[in-house]
Amino acid sequence: MKIEKVREIYNKPLLKLVYEAATVHRRFHDSGKIKISTLISVKTGECIEDCAYCAQSVHYDTGIKPQEILTVAEVVEKAIKAKESGATRVCLSTSWRNAEGDENIENIIEMAEGVRKLGMDVCCTLGMINKENVAKLLKAGITGYNHNLDTSRNFYPEIITTRTYDDRLETINNLIDAGMPYCSGGIIGMGESNEDRISLLHTVASQKKHPFNFPVNALVPVKGTPLENQPLVSVWEIVRIIAAARILMPETNISLAAGRINMTEEAQALCFLAGANSVFIGEKLLTTANTKIEDDVRLFEVLGLKDRA
Ligand code: SAM
Ligand code: DTB
Ligand code: SF4
Numbered sequence: 001m002k003i004e005k006v007r008e009i010y011n012k013p014l015l016k017l018v019y020e021a022a023t024v025h026r027r028f029h030d031s032g033k034i035k036i037s038t039l040i041s042v043k044t045g046e047c048i049e050d051c052a053y054c055a056q057s058v059h060y061d062t063g064i065k066p067q068e069i070l071t072v073a074e075v076v077e078k079a080i081k082a083k084e085s086g087a088t089r090v091c092l093s094t095s096w097r098n099a100e101g102d103e104n105i106e107n108i109i110e111m112a113e114g115v116r117k118l119g120m121d122v123c124c125t126l127g128m129i130n131k132e133n134v135a136k137l138l139k140a141g142i143t144g145y146n147h148n149l150d151t152s153r154n155f156y157p158e159i160i161t162t163r164t165y166d167d168r169l170e171t172i173n174n175l176i177d178a179g180m181p182y183c184s185g186g187i188i189g190m191g192e193s194n195e196d197r198i199s200l201l202h203t204v205a206s207q208k209k210h211p212f213n214f215p216v217n218a219l220v221p222v223k224g225t226p227l228e229n230q231p232l233v234s235v236w237e238i239v240r241i242i243a244a245a246r247i248l249m250p251e252t253n254i255s256l257a258a259g260r261i262n263m264t265e266e267a268q269a270l271c272f273l274a275g276a277n278s279v280f281i282g283e284k285l286l287t288t289a290n291t292k293i294e295d296d297v298r299l300f301e302v303l304g305l306k307d308r309a
Contacts, residue, residue, distance in 0.1 A: 218259025
């Protein structure tokens, strides 16, 4: 796909873009369904990477409490609570640079087994990973792996210096080659330009396989990080990237991931109209606050959105 094509879609008048995206959405998906997931931060903080947006990087003094890896029982307990709130999928997250070491992988597999017994899907996001370990996770019934490209190749070094864009792409390739459904998207509101967002969309949409999920995170500015003073990104920008992604990757699910807490319900509704069909529910995302569970339940009811189990 040519980048000009992505640019042309991205720059359409907003309502025209939303209408086209909504049309594509209805052709490929049941527009009354969303996937409701919960994040469990199974290992928090003291990450050696320097991602400028992240509360968990050891490079910034963000005041979060580091937490060594949770036990299987603790993870299952959190998953039970999430299920009671209406989540049907759990995403296990770790503040690891990469997923390696037999013990660590075994640990995650045991957690996943415990959660699967509750009848929930399990995804994970454990940093960079090789094909061999992906195969182990796949065999254990893990149904997805998140690894975000975050932004464009050009803007990436402004945000992360401890690993390269090609490192990120290599993990995505490992996931594709091992047959693991992968989830990869980005963050907007970090000071990137429209051209950076167009480039991110172009890169993801040009992979040999589209991700099963494209998360759109609106930066949640975290005190102590280099991006703490970034102004909140406008809702129109969030809607625009969702709509463009929906048109470019019609079969991919799109998550309205971080940042819902800073959006009105009407703004979220517009995102669902434009093709977003996945959200995280729960008191917290990983380290930052999320929308209230009861507000979400009510919003989904009002909008006529049911979980796509
Ligand atoms: N350590 C793993 C990794 O980086 O792949 C997994 C966890 S990491 C926190 C997952 C994703 O959360 C990041 O790729 C980023 O897109 C998103 N994220 C982290 N902090 C964020 C923030 N403050 N605002 C918005 N998105 C954020
Ligand atoms: C994704 O793209 N966003 C989620 C999930 N995948 C792992 C994480 C959002 C984290 C928001 C910041 C925090 O709570 O620390
Ligand atoms: Fe570490 Fe992931 Fe945060 Fe980057 S985004 S600092 S890799 S936990």
